[in-house]
Amino acid sequence: MxxxxxxxxxxxxxxxxxxxxxxxxxxxxxxxxxxxxxxxxxxxxxDLHKLAVGLPKLGRWLATAWPPDLHELPLFARRTAETVAMAAIGTTLAVLLALPMAILACRTITPWPALYHPARWFLNALRGIDSFVFALLFVAAVGLGPFAGVLGIALHTWGSAAKQFADYLESAHLGPFEAVRATGAGRLTAILYALMPDVAPVMLSTTLFWWEFNVRASTVLGVVGAGGIGQELKNSMDLLDFPRLVTIIAVILVVVTALDQFSGWLRRRLA
The missing domain is CATH 1.20.5 (Single alpha-helices involved in coiled-coils or other helix-helix interfaces)
Structure with a gap:
């Protein structure tokens, strides 16, 4: 006891x-x-005191924004189309570059294991630099306009999409891949016919997500001179033209909402 x-x-x-x-x-x-x-x-x-002092000022500015200025809607529509085009081309270019890079950065199927870590480091570098910063650099290289925005979007999205694609490939079941390889097929053939059918839907869904994201992100690239509706947004802010500014913001919201709905519908169909 x-x-x-x-x-x-x-x-x-x-x-x-x-x-x-x-x-x-x-x-x-x-x-x-x-x-x-x-x-x-x-x-x-x-500084909460600054916020308390600034909110009434912002309210007075917003009060002067009504009614919105609709005289330049055709210009805003063209600039918004530029923004969507920048996002579409930049995302497509990024995905095309991301697919081969994802294979290099995938530990289980990379043909050159010595390049696995350098590939991952390179993708991390691209992901770590925002498209806004890339666009700023390319404005200095290629001049003002949407082309700089396309390059900025493409480089940042390349790193992000390739990293996600590589993760999808690493998590895929390798049984079919190894079975196809056992027949004597090449590595690329085995990847195309054994792995890609399993991961293609989630890759397409990720591509749509990045296109949708880049449409939103590219609306501010005009601040650094990379074209699109962001350029008109910056001009309105510089001139304190709030009726024009509200109209631009409304156009952006309508377009982004429509693209979000369309992209969501497509992702549900692919799921």
């Missing part, structure tokens, strides 16, 4: 020590998070 009681007491003491240790770790994690957000709040320059 005494031995059993002693063992129970030891178990209780061990549990208390473990609980104390877990509680200490929890407090340390909470303190670290609080310190992180305190520093972040200061570095981000959060």
């Amino acid at each position: 005494t031995s059993g009681a002693e063992q129970a007491l030891r178990r209780m003491e061990a549990a208390d020590r473990g609980f104390t240790g877990r509680r200490l770790r929890l407090w340390l994690i909470c303190a670290t998070l609080l310190a992180f957000y305190a520093v972040s709040w200061r570095l981000a320059g959060i």
Whole structure:
């Protein structure tokens, strides 16, 4: 009896020590998070007083935006078409480049394992630089206009889409691939006929997502001179022409909403 009681007491003491240790770790994690957000709040320059002062000013500006200026709707429609075209061509170019890069960056099927890590590093570099920054660089290289926006979208999306494609290929079941390889077929043939049919629907869905995303992202590329409706948006902001600005924003919302619905419908059909 005494031995059993002693063992129970030891178990209780061990549990208390473990609980104390877990509680200490929890407090340390909470303190670290609080310190992180305190520093972040200061570095981000959060000033609620400025917000309280600025909101009424913004409200007065918005009050002057009614009624919207509809005189330039044909121009806005053409600029919006430029934006959609930039996103479409940039996304298509990125996906075409992403497919072979995804094979190199896929650990299970890459033909040159030594290039696996360099391929991943290259894709991470492309993903780490936003299309806005790429567009800014290409404006300096090729001049103002939509072409710089297409190149900026293509490079950033190339890295992001290829990384996702490579992850899809790595998670695919390799049984059919190995069976086709066992017949003497080449690696590319096995990928096309054994792996791609399984991952093609999710790749197409991802492509549609990136096209939809790039339409939204490219609306601001005009700020750096990369063409599209963003150029007119920037001009209206510079001139404080709020009726014109509201019209542009309304056009963007209508087009983006329509494309979101269309893209969602297509993804559901592919699922």
